[in-house]
Amino acid sequence: MKKKLFLTAALVTGLLSCSPKKDVPMLDTNDENLLKEEVTDNKLTIYQVFTRLLTNTKHVNKKYGTLEENGVGKFNDINERLLGEVKKMGFSHIWYTGVIEHATMTDYTKYGIPLDDADVVKGRAGSPYAIKDYYDVSPDLAVDVPKRMQEFEALVSRTHKVGLKVIIDFVPNHVARTYHSDAKPTGVQDLGEGDDKSKIFDTKNNFYYLPGTSFRVPHEYHALGDLPHPTKDGHFDETPAKATGNDQFTPGPHVNDWFETIKLNYGVDIVNNRARHFEPIPNTWEKMRDILLFWTKKGVDGFRCDMAEMVPAEFWGWVIPQIKEANKDLVFIAEIYNPYEYNNYIDKAKFDYLYDKVGLYDTLRSVIQHGTSANLISANWKNLQGINNHMLRFMENHDEQRIASQFFAGKPEKGIPAMVVSATLNSGPVMVYFGQEVGEPALGEEGFSGDDGRTTIFDYWGVPQFQNWMSVDRYDGVTLEPSQQLLREKYVKLLNFCATSEAIRKGGLYDLQAANNGGKTAGYEEHKIYSYLRFTENQKLLVIVSFEESLKRRINVRIPTNALAAMELSATANYDLKCVLGDHKPVSFNAANVTDPNNAQAGIPLELEPLTGYIFEIKEESK
Incomplete structure (x- = not known):
């Protein structure tokens, strides 16, 4: 991707007139701590919900419990009041995870839906990433199963009515082993229909086959543990065997493979050095395009594309522009974990946003969990120069462990500074997983x-702390602990600020870590503190977080002369610092007293509470 230089108004003025504003230093654009890319207003705030768990009010939570025992949420339960509360939290989008029909052990045969084989279903409810029918929604989510699609369409309408946009999953790499669409529109040919099963690979085939073999259920897999099920016998009839979703070309995949899924063929001959055969357009490309168009016409506003990097970038670059012809405002988010492919999936594949999991998420998690130095945060955005604002940041999603769990931080408050960084470091989207804001520990x-x-994501369950916030449709959190109520308030304030702040939505970035680490400023513990500036012509912000778990710190924060230049601030004027996120008294400072690199006492004096994130607005001193 061609990198674009972010030019401040001060720099533009200087270039045109050769004389910058009075007392504003000249800007050094080669400063490695200054963001050097074009920033646009694209601050999506996304609330991910696992749809069948979201509104479930049952508290039984029996291991491998049935739908009747443990309960399940419905489309109809997601009412305008609940959606209104989501909107009030500061979100622009809601990602309904697990909408499309997937394989399950629950019996819907009385509605004409075939019963799935328990030996190729993970969990009682089944994985939402083992799609069974791309043209249908999960019957679990319907009050009136025959009218399940109408109930989904009504949910989309309600969501739009409160001012939220809808994202759903698109799972392009694989489908359930039992895939068969009984809801496809007239004239649509099913995936696999007409495949030549005598060939491992053919560009006309939708699947890969292993001729002369039969599929073997992993011998380590015992569906539902010791519990019985009508279709549980350790066998699944599939001859010839098909390649498994995670590129396993064996009739007997391991239990840790995606054995319940089959790999889709996009014209890549995987067993022959991944030779690519894209002309003529492979049959799978056209079928998946039609599926995306089907959901777009249902009013969906975006797609989170599961394991997008396992599907060739050429397909995405072909299909995404076509889908956007139907709705130019659609967003495509790629689940991707290979940084070497990031530019490719933005430039060639045309994705709007990519997961920033192996970069910022992993770094922040390590800072929280293992005490890694906060200095390492800087490397993440610097390594992504040119594409920072295409990256989706988060601290939880359905694949990751809960912050409050014993496997991660142990308490939700430890995630606050990391969440502030995730939400405000760049102008790209930020995401929260439902229950994160009340400290759900996933016990x-x-x-x-x-x-x-x-x-x-595999079984029927209730999410206890989120259920406590729902308070049986009151959505007031009266049964939450005071600490949980305070935690949620912090999330709400942060997200609403992100939704409205010009500097966060489309501002420049200047990293202050290098100017303050190494004992350069008094009290600044670089391994536990991280700070930066976000700014536009109209708004200047100082963001600072403390990962200290119990220690309160009195520190100074130095702002280099070049940072003042980037913000078009005078090097001699007086300024007021007002706290707009967090709890800190107002501070005043003179610019000349915060820049001296040789004086450890130089800088803005601040008091930081443990596990806190602060945002201060910088304004000229009021007369």
């Missing part, structure tokens, strides 16, 4: 996934 062994610090 217990739910079923297939075990006790792993994650909220299950």
